[in-house]
Each structure stands twice: as C-alpha cells, then as structure tokens.
Amino acid sequence: MTTAHGSDSWTAAVRRRLDLGRLLPLGGAADGTWLAEHAAAVELRRAAAEVPGTVLGAVRLSPADPDAAEESPVPPPPSALPPGRLRIEAEFGEEFTDMTDEPLPAVADRLRAVLFACATRRLGLRIAEIDLRVTALLERAAEPAGKAAPRHTEPTEPVELRAATPEGEAALTAASVPGVACLTRTLGTAVAGTPGHVRIELATAAGHRPLEVARAVRKRVAARVPGGPSVAVLITAVDVAVDVAP
Template identity: 50%
Template sequence: MTTARGPQRVDGWTASVRQRLGLGRLLPLGGPGDGAWIAETAAASVLCGAAALPGTVLGKLRIGPTEKALEAAVAGGGPDGVSRNPADPAPPPAPPSALPSGPLRIEAEFSTTPDRPLPDTAAALRAALLTAAAARLGLEIAEVDLTVTALLEAGATDQVTAGETAPPAPGAKPEGPVATAAAGVPGVVSLTRVLGGPVYTAHDHVRVEVATAGDHRALDVARSVRTAVAAAAEDRLPVSVLVTEVVSR
C-alpha cells in the first residue's frame, strides 16, 4: 500500500530537515549543570562578527570538542576527563545529537595583509575569538587553531567571511504557561521550533528552544529561561535550553 504525499507536505518536511542540518553541531554552553546548548551556526555568527580585525578576512570557522574531550568520552569518564559522582544530580538530557558538556576547540582560517607580523595578527584574532566566546556566549574554549590561507594586498577592504550560516529559525508564539514564561525572560527575542515545537516535554525533562539577543550573554539568558520554566511548570521536571539563533539588534 502506498500513500501519496502532497507537494506542500513534502516541501514542509524538506524545509524542516534543511533547517535542522543548518544548525551545525549543538554545542554545550557553560558546565554540565547548566543544561544549555547553542547551535554552532549561531555561535559562529557571533564569533565572526567579533573577529573583524583591520586587514583580516576570516574564512571557514568550526567549533567542536577537543581531542582530550573525545578521548575522555570514549574512555567512559566525563568529557572533561573527570568521572561523575553518582550522588550528584543528573544534568538535564541533551538535545538529540548534541555534544556533551566539555571543553571545545575553534578551528578557523583567515587571510591577512602582510603589513603586520603574522604571529601578532594570529594572537589578536585568537584573543578576539576567546573573549567573544566567553563574554558574549558562555562557551568553554580550550583551544583555538588558526590557519593562514592567503596574504592580501595592503589596503584591502576589511571583511568577515562567515562559514556555514543557517536561515533564520522559524519563530513561534508562546502557548501555555511554560512557553509564556520562557518568552518573557529578558534577552529572549523569540521562541523557535527547529527540533520540533518551542517547548518539548518528555517523561523526564522539558526542552525549550529560543533565539537570544546579541546584547545579552547567551548562557545567562539560557540560565534565566531554565529558572523561569522550572517555576512555571507543574511537574518540576529538569529543564534544558537550546539557543538556535543569536539576533543582532
């Protein structure tokens, strides 16, 4: 037996898949107890904007786990190499395919003019990326690996070439006390629905998707969302937050 699918349904499913894949990796914000993640594309957009240095063009940028974190995860300990105490409260479950909490690594390519020593340019770029990751997002970056891909002519126009970008996440109107509480948190621009609905409730946790304002630290907003949702939810389930977009104002 076969069932025909209308063009509208197929187009909607395709758009949903593209939207999900366009997020890139889902990166942990803060520590294991923060229960917060951010889409790689959202984090990369902030980092690329912060790395707009004179005479420098930032190219491909990726964010992922360090080798140490991967080895620790395979060995069965925590991603930071420390085994968790069974008596400690379990952190909220991660979104599907999200990276576990642990130190991260930035890999980026850049081109620059030769009127400044390359080590100095790389050091300034590394400092800008680390500062933005901590102060504007809340990412734990342990390593920054930079590769020079080309030398530009002196006086070249300053540019930033972002890597992979995702289309704006579809917004969602808050429905119900949990969604309303999340939408009312300062720094939340809108609820989003990339992985499903803006509020996903399972038997053991609640997950909320949001877009945050660029003038608010993403981790701080996520923490406030968790607090607001936990107070509004009747069943007191653990709460996790996924930041799918950071919106500049």
C-alpha cells in the first residue's frame, strides 16, 4: 500500500524530471555528457534578449535526424536522447513602429545567428538547423526620455536546484573540478551507476563553458576512482552561483 507521503514524494520526483525537459547530448558521442533542455532554453533566452525588437516565445530542441543518431560509448541517463545533431525550434514576436523598421527576414537572421552562437560556442551543443516562426507583430511601447522600455520574453520557470553534499570518492572528485558550482540530485542522487560505471549530476558555475567542465569531470573521476570506471555527466543547470548550499 502506498502512503500519502510516498505518493507525494513520487509525484514531486516525476515533476522535477519533467521540468528538466529532454536530456540533450552535449558535444560528440565520445563526450558522454547530457544537458537538460530547460537549462539550454534559459541560456538561449538570455542570448535572444540581446537582439533588439524581438520577443522570444516557446523554445524546443529535438534530434535533427533521428535516423542518424550515434551510439554512446557510456550508459546514458534514463530516457536521454542519443548523441547526434539537434534542431532548435523557436517562436518569436517582432516589435514594430513603422515601415522604416528592419525587414522581418533580416531580424530573423540576426536572431538565428545569436541562438546558434549561444548553443554551439557557449553551451557545446551540435546544431544542424534553427527553425524560427513569427507568431506575433507587437507594437513597440513608447520609451520615456532617458529610459529604455522594459523587455519581456515568455517566462521560463526556474527548476528547483537540489544541491547535494558530495559523499564518496566520485562525488568529492567531481565537486573539486573548477567550474562545478555544485552536485545536484534532481534524478535522485548526485552519483549513480553500475559496476564499472558512474553517472555524475551537476550544475556548472557562471563563466565556465559546460562542455569543458564536463570533460574535466569525466577525466578526473575516471583517473581517481578505483577501477577507472566509465563516466557520464548530466548537467541540470548552468551559470549557477558557486556558493549554492546543499
């Protein structure tokens, strides 16, 4: 018989997993790393805010060609997407004032370039294409003298960051790598695995490229943990303050 408390815990765990979105392959197949879709969307929204006159709507990342998926050399996290190139689909609104404004295709091209740079250079995702859809033409609000009008984008609710206290050789080693803000336990525990393999769940710190942090974690854990296990990394959040407490 399931208790009410047990049911609530199970429901909360499922909700946290769904909040992460898809688990996206980060880097190439040999990198053994995945990034939560929600974390990627947050960074893409930050980048899109740099394009004047655009208001980013829904963002979704999915395999560009499911038939071209690659095989991961390490066991992936549960339900993670296989390594391969991704497609970004996003909706956006364009603010306008009069016919002298920049043509819509040119605005879309600029937004596409910004999103591509963020996804590939900032995060380390492999992007094959970006599909943008204009869903609204918005009247630009008047700007008071000396003040910029506030910008608004579709809200992205923060995922609860469940920091974990490092325990055990693998966890302590991973937590010591520069760029690791904290270990997290969104899927249950910060370190999970089977004989010969460990999965590390973590958040990366501001100013550090997630893919480089993950590579360093995998290399150090494999070298220091007895038996030299294979290592997979799941990044649940990026640009996190390093003083996050468990």
